[in-house]
C-alpha cells in the first residue's frame with residue numbers, strides 16, 4: 001500500500017513510536033494505582049523492573065527461558081510479517097529483554113555478545129518501549145510456538161515495567177484514566193448515554209414497529225455491559241442488544257456507572273486491569289442483579305471472562321456473553337430470525353483475536369451468523385489463525401496509523417480473496433479500526449468491502465412477533481457451541 | 483589408552499556432567515516454581531476451549547509427538563520437516579542407548595542388527611534433520627538476524643555427538659556389548675569399572691566426551707525447552723467454560739405492551 005510505504009521503512013519500524021503520556025496525566029493515574037518509584041536512572045530501573053517481572057510471573061519466566069529461537073513465530077506474527085523488522089516480532093522483542101537480563105548475569109558480564117548479553121542503555125530502553133508498544137497482544141505467536149510461549153503476556157509485563165518508569169502510550173493512559181474516572185473509555189456522561197439509548201429506541205420503533213423496553217441504572221435480573229463505543233459509534237450494535245433483549249423477554253438494565261466492557265488495563269498493567277474489572281463487580285452488587293451480560297468487544301471479553309467472571313462468581317453473580325443468550329433464544333425458539341433481511345451480501349466472519357485465542361468464543365458467533373445471514377463464510381485465516389484487526393493492544397491511535405495500515409492489510413486481503421463484501425468482526429476496537437482503515441484500503445483497490453459487528457446483523461434479521469411476545473418463563477436450551 | 487584420558491573421559495566427565503545436570507535441573511525447577519503470581523488473569527490458556535486437564539494432556543501429547551502447532555499458520559516447511567526428522571530420529575537414538583544398560587532378551591547378533599539398522603537409521607535421520615535445521619538457520623536472513631552463539635553451539639554440539647556416534651555404529655562397529663555396555667552399567671551402579679573400555683577407539687572417546695559436555699550443558703541453556711513448557715501456564719493451565727446453564731430459567735419482562743420504560 002503506497003500510504004504505508006511512504007511512512008514505514010521496511011525492516012525498521014522503530015521510527016513509528018506512540019505518543020507518550022504527559023506527566024500531568026501520569027499523576028492522575030498515580031492517584032488510582034501508585035507506580036513503583038525507581039532511582040530515576042531509566043536503564044537501571046527498567047532492568048530491575050524486568051527482573052522483578054521475571055521473578056514474579058511464571059508465564060513471563062518460561063517465555064524468557066524456554067525459547068529455542070526456532071523462528072516459527074516469525075511466520076505467524078502480523079507485526080513482523082508486515083514490517084520486516086526483527087525487533088517487531090515475538091522472538092525479537094523478547095530478545096531485547098533477554099539480552100538486557102543476561103547482561104546482568106556473570107556469564108553475560110564475562111562473555112557478553114557470545115551468550116547474547118547486551119547492557120541496556122537509556123536509548124536501548126526507549127527503543128524497547130517503542131517495540132513493545134507495537135505488539136498487538138494478539139497471541140498468534142503463542143498459538144504457533146511449539147512451547148506455547150505467550151509473548152503477549154510478556155508484552156503486558158514489559159509495558160507494566162515501563163509504566164512504572166513513566167512511559168506509557170498516551171492513548172492507553174488517557175483511556176485508562178477516563179475509564180477509572182467516568183466508568184467508560186470515552187468519558188461519556190450518563191445523560192449522553194441515556195440520550196443515545198433513547199435515540200436507538202426511537203430508531204427501533206421506526207424500523208421495527210415496536211418500542212423496546214429497557215431499564216437504566218435500575219435493579220433488574222441482568223445488567224448489560226457493552227463497550228462504550230456502542231453508545232457512540234456502533235449504534236446498530238446497540239440496537240441489536242436492545243431489540244434482542246426485548247424480543248427474548250429478558251429483564252435487563254444498562255448501567256451508566258460502568259458503561260464499558262473494554263478494559264485497557266489488559267493492554268498495559270494488571271493493577272489497572274483489576275481496578276477497572278472490580279468496578280463492574282461493585283456496580284452489579286449495587287444494582288443487585290443476578291446476571292452480568294457482556295457485549296461485543298474482543299479484549300473486553302478477554303478481561304471480562306478471565307478476570308471479571310471469576311470475581312463475579314466469587315460474589316455470587318453469574319455472567320455470560322450476549323452471544324450465549326442469543327444462542328439460547330435461537331435454540332429455544334424465543335426469537336424469529338429472517339436471514340434474507342440481511343440481503344444477498346457475502347459476509348465473511350473474521351474472529352477478533354481475543355475471542356479466538358484468549359477467551360473461548362469462536363463457535364458461538366458462527367452459530368449466530370449462520371442464523372442471521374444467507375451467504376456467510378469464514379475468512380481463510382479463521383478461528384485461532386485469525387489476524388488481529390491491527391488496532392489491538394492500544395494501537396488505535398492516529399500516530400500509529402502507518403502500522404495500523406500495514407497490519408490491517410492481512411485481513412483485508414484475506415476477506416477479498418474469498419470474495420467477501422462485508423466483514424463481520426464483533427469487537428469494538430476491530431470496528432473502530434475497520435472504520436478508519438477500510439475506506440483507505442477500498443480506495444486503493446476500488447472495492448467496496450463493508451464491515452459491522454454481529455449484533456448489528458442480528459438486529460436486521462430479528463422479526464417482530466405478530467403480537468407482543470409472551471413473558472419468558474420456559475427454560476432455554478444450553479448455549480453450547482454449535 | 484592414556485590413564486589420564488581414561489580416568490578423565492570415562493570416570494570424571496560422566497559424574498561431573500550428571501552432577502551439573504542435577505544441580506542445574508534443581509536450580510531451574512526452583513526458578514520456574516517460585517513465581518507465584520502466574521498472571522492477573524485467571525486463565526491464560528492459549529488453546530481455545532481448553533476446559534479441564536484431560537484436554538490439556540491431549541494438547542501436550544499432540545505437541546510432543548505431532549508438533550501440531552507448526553503447520554497451523556503460514557507454513558515453514560523446512561522447519562517442520564527438519565524439526566520432525568531430527569526429533570523422531572533422536573528419540574529412537576536415545577531409546578536405543580538404553581539397550582546398552584538394560585539386559586534385553588536378544589542374542590549378540592540380534593543386538594548388533596537392531597543397533598545397526600534401527601539405531602543407525604534413526605541416527606542418520608537425526609543427523610540429516612539437524613543439518614536441515616542448521617542450513618535453514620544459516621540461509622534465511624531472518625534466522626541469521628535472530629540467532630546468537632548459543633543457537634549455533636547447541637546444534638553444533640549435537641552434530642558432533644551424532645557424527646562420532648554414527649562413525650561407530652555404521653563404520654567402525656566396535657564390540658559394544660563387551661566394552662561400552664559393562665563400563666556404562668558400572669558407572670550407573672556407582673561401581674566404576676574402567677577395564678572394559680581400556681582399548682576403545684578414538685571415536686568412542688570423543689563421543690563420550692562431547693556427550694558429557696552436552697549433558698552438563700542441558701539445564702543451563704535453551705536445551706531446557708523440552709521440560710520448560712510443562713511448567714508453562716499458557717499450555718498447562720486449563721480454561722473454564724461460560725454457559726447459561728446456571729442462570730436458567732431467564733425471567734422475562736412482565737409485559738410486552740410497548741411504550742417507553
Ligand code: SF4
Pocket residue numbers: 076077078079080089090134135136137138139140141142151152155
Ligand atoms: S502477540 Fe501478536 S503482535 Fe505480539 S508478538 Fe505475538 S504475534 Fe506478534
Ligand code: SF4
Pocket residue numbers: 066067068069070071072073074090091144145146147148149
Ligand atoms: S516459536 Fe516459540 S520457541 Fe520458536 S522462536 Fe518463537 S517463541 Fe521461541
Ligand code: SF4
Pocket residue numbers: 136137138297298299351352353354355387388389390391392393427428429430431
Ligand atoms: S481489536 Fe479485535 S482483532 Fe484487534 S486486538 Fe482486539 S480483539 Fe483482536
